[in-house]
Amino acid sequence: xxxxxxxxxxxxxxxxxxxxxxxxxxxxxxxxxxxxxxxxxxxxxxxxxxxxxxxxxxxxxxxxxxxxxxxxxxxxxxxxxxxxxxxxxxxxxxxxxxxxxxxxxxxxxxxxxxxxxxxxxxxxxxxxxxxxxxxxxxxxxxxxxxxxxxxxxxxxxxxxxxxxxxxxxxxxxxxxxxxxxxxxxxxxxxxxxxxxxxxxxxxxxxxxxxxxxxxxxxxxxxxxxxxxxxxxxxxxxxxxxxxxxxxxxxxxxxxxxxxxxxxxxxxxxxxxxxxxxxxxxxxxxxxxxxxxxxxxxxxxxxxxxxxxxxxxxxxxxxxxxxxxxxxx
Amino acid sequence: xxxxxxxxxxxxxxxxxxxxxxxxxxxxxxxxxxxxxxxxxxxxxxxxxxxxxxxxxxxxxxxxxxxxxxxxxxxxxxxxxxxxxxxxxxxxxxxxxxxxxxxxxxxxxxxxxxxxxxxxxxxxxxxxxxxxxxxxxxxxxxxxxx
Numbered sequence: 001x002x003x004x005x006x007x008x009x010x011x012x013x014x015x016x017x018x019x020x021x022x023x024x025x026x027x028x029x030x031x032x033x034x035x036x037x038x039x040x041x042x043x044x045x046x047x048x049x050x051x052x053x054x055x056x057x058x059x060x061x062x063x064x065x066x067x068x069x070x071x072x073x074x075x076x077x078x079x080x081x082x083x084x085x086x087x088x089x090x091x092x093x094x095x096x097x098x099x100x101x102x103x104x105x106x107x108x109x110x111x112x113x114x115x116x117x118x119x120x121x122x123x124x125x126x127x128x129x130x131x132x133x134x135x136x137x138x139x140x141x142x143x144x145x146x147x148x149x150x151x152x153x154x155x156x157x158x159x160x161x162x163x164x165x166x167x168x169x170x171x172x173x174x175x176x177x178x179x180x181x182x183x184x185x186x187x188x189x190x191x192x193x194x195x196x197x198x199x200x201x202x203x204x205x206x207x208x209x210x211x212x213x214x215x216x217x218x219x220x221x222x223x224x225x226x227x228x229x230x231x232x233x234x235x236x237x238x239x240x241x242x243x244x245x246x247x248x249x250x251x252x253x254x255x256x257x258x259x260x261x262x263x264x265x266x267x268x269x270x271x272x273x274x275x276x277x278x279x280x281x282x283x284x285x286x287x288x289x290x291x292x293x294x295x296x297x298x299x300x301x302x303x304x305x306x307x308x309x310x311x312x313x314x315x316x317x318x319x320x321x322x323x324x325x326x327x328x
Numbered sequence: 329x330x331x332x333x334x335x336x337x338x339x340x341x342x343x344x345x346x347x348x349x350x351x352x353x354x355x356x357x358x359x360x361x362x363x364x365x366x367x368x369x370x371x372x373x374x375x376x377x378x379x380x381x382x383x384x385x386x387x388x389x390x391x392x393x394x395x396x397x398x399x400x401x402x403x404x405x406x407x408x409x410x411x412x413x414x415x416x417x418x419x420x421x422x423x424x425x426x427x428x429x430x431x432x433x434x435x436x437x438x439x440x441x442x443x444x445x446x447x448x449x450x451x452x453x454x455x456x457x458x459x460x461x462x463x464x465x466x467x468x469x470x471x472x473x474x
Contacts, residue, residue: 043350046360293350294343309336 017109021098029242031281033060036288043292070231078228079136086133087229087236093125094243101250102177104260104272115176116164119251120157123206126244127153130208130215133237134225145224148299149215152205155303156212159310160202163195166314166321167255180259187258194317196256198310200286203248205302207241209287211294212302219296249283250276257283370450377428378406378437379449380470389470390443393419397437397446405430406437421467428454428462 034049034057041048049056074083097119099109112118127150134146168174170191171182189196205212216224226237253259257279260272297305361368378397380389393410405427410419438446456462 039354042354042358045353045356045358047358047362050362289347289350289354293346308332 013109017099018095021095021109024098024246025094025239025243028246029239030060030064032242032245032284032288033063033238035285036291039285039288040292043289064235067231067235072233073228073230075138075228077138079138082132082136083228084233086129086136087233087240089132090126090129090240091236091243093122094240094247096122097247097250098243100176101247102180102254102259103276104268104270105177105181106269107273108177111175111177114174116168116174116179116251119176119247120161120164123244123247124153124157126240129237129240130225133229134215137225137228139228141221141223141227142225145215145217145221145227148217149208149225151299152208152212152214152302155306156202156205156310159198159306159314160206162311162314162318163192163198163202164251164255166192166195166318169318169321169325176254176259180254180261183258184261187256187261189256192256192317192321194313195321196252198314198317199252199256201305201310203252204287204290205306207244207248207287209241209245210291211297213291213296214299214302217296245284245287246280249280249287252283253279370452372450374448374450374452375433375435376449376451377431377433377454377464378426378446378466379451380424380466381445381447382470382473383445389421389467390445391421391424392443393421394442396440396442400436400440402434402436403430403432424466426464426466428464429459 037059038048038056047055049059052058052062074080100112100115100118102108102111130149131146134142134144134149137143167179167188170188171179173179173182208215214224216226218224221227226234229237253276260276262272262275262278265271265274380391382388383390391408391410393408395408395410398406398408407423407425407427408421409423410421413420435448438448454462
C-alpha cells in the first residue's frame with residue numbers, strides 16, 4: 001500500500017502523458033494531412049480538397065474511415081510476422097520522444113538528463129521498421145526502398161548528430177529543458193546558423209520526405225517500402241511519418257529556435273506552448289513547401305551531398321564551436 | 329577546391345530561386361475549373377455529334393429526307409425516313425436517328441447535306457448509364473431546343 005501511494009502520482013502522470021501523446025500524434029496527422037494537401041494544391045494553382053465539409057475540412061476524417069474499412073492484404077510469400085510487425089514498429093516509438101519534449105517551461109512529460117539521446121535513439125527505430133517492412137513484403141520495389149532508406153538514414157544521421165552536438169558543447173547538457181532555457185537572450189540559430197542549416201537538410205532526409213523521398217520514390221518504385229501495405233497498416237506508416245516530422249521540427253525548435261520562448265503571455269510557464277507550436281508548424285510548413293518545390297534527388301547525388309558537403313561542414317562547425325567554447 | 333565552393337553556392341542560390349517560384353504560386357489565383365460547379369464556355373467550332381439546325385425563318389429544320397447522309401455515313405449510324413404528304417412539296421422527314429455508339433465523328437454527313445440542315449452540336453457532357461442513351465432521335469432534339 002505504501003508503495004502504491006508513492007507510485008500513484010507517477011502512474012497518473014504516465015497515463016496523462018500517454019493520452020496527450022496520442023492526441024498530438026493523431027491531431028498532428030489530421031492537421032498536417034489537410035495542410036499538406038491544401039498547400040500542395042495552392043502551389044500547383046488548384047484549390048486542393050474542396051468536397052467534404054467546408055473547404056474539404058473533413059477530407060482527412062473520411063480518408064481515415066476509408067483506410068480503417070479496408071482489407072489488410074498480406075502477400076502470399078511475405079514473411080507474415082515481420083510484415084505485421086513493421087507498421088507497429090514504425091508507429092509505436094513516436095510516442096516516446098513526445099514525452100521528453102519541453103512544450104513550455106511547465107508542460108513536459110519527463111525532464112530526462114538524456115532527453116536528446118532518447119529522442120534520437122527512438123527516432124532511428126523508424127529505419128528499422130522500414131527495413132523490416134521492405135524486406136518482409138517479398139517485393140523488389142519494397143526491398144529497394146528499404147535498402148535506400150537504410151543507406152540514406154545511416155548517412156544523414158551523422159551530420160544531424162554532429163550539428164546537434166555543437167549545441168550540446170555550448171550548453172553542456174543533454175536535457176532539452178535546459179537547452180531551451182539556455183537560449184534566453186539569443187536563439188542558437190543566430191550563433192550556430194551553419195548547424196541549423198545542416199540540421200534542416202538532415203531532418204528532411206531523416207523523415208524521408210521530398211526531395212529526399214527515395215525510399216518511397218513513387219515514380220521509380222511504385223511506393224517503395226510500403227508498396228504491399230494497405231488499409232490501416234499503410235496508414236500507420238503515414239501516421240508515423242507525420243509524427244516524425246513533428247518530432248524533428250520540435251527538436252529544431254528546442255535546439256535552435258529557443259523552444260517556448262517568445263513574447264510573454266499571461267501564465268507564460270504554460271502558454272509558452274503557443275509559441276512552441278507556432279515555431280514547430282512554421283518549420284513543418286517549410287517542409288511541405290520544399291516538398292512541393294524540388295524534384296527528387298538521384299541516389300548518388302543524395303549520398304554525395306551528405307558525405308562531401310554536410311559531414312565535412314558539420315565537423316568543421318563542431319571544431320570551431322569546441323575551440324570557441326574552450327577560449328570563451 | 330574552387331569549384332567545390334562555387335558549385336555549393338550556385339546550387340544554394342538556385343534552391344532559393346525555386347522556393348521563390350513556389351511561394352509566388354501559393355498566393356496566385358487558382359486556374360483550374362471546378363467542373364460540376366462551373367463550366368467552361370465551349371467554342372462554337374466544337375465538333376460534337378451531329379444535330380439538325382433550327383432555322384430562324386421556318387422555325388424548324390430543313391431536312392428533305394434525301395438520305396445523302398445515310399448513304400455517305402461510313403459507320404452506318406444514321407437512319408432517315410421520309411414520307412409523302414398531301415399538300416406538301418417534297419418529302420417530310422419522319423425519322424432521323426443517330427446511333428452515336430458507332431459514330432466516328434468524321435463529318436461526312438455534314439459536308440454532304442444539300443440544305444445545310446446538319447451541323448455539329450456543342451454538347452460535350454455525354455455520359456450515360458446504358459447504350460440506349462446514345463441512340464439520339466434528332467427530330468425530337470430539334471423540337472425540344474428553343
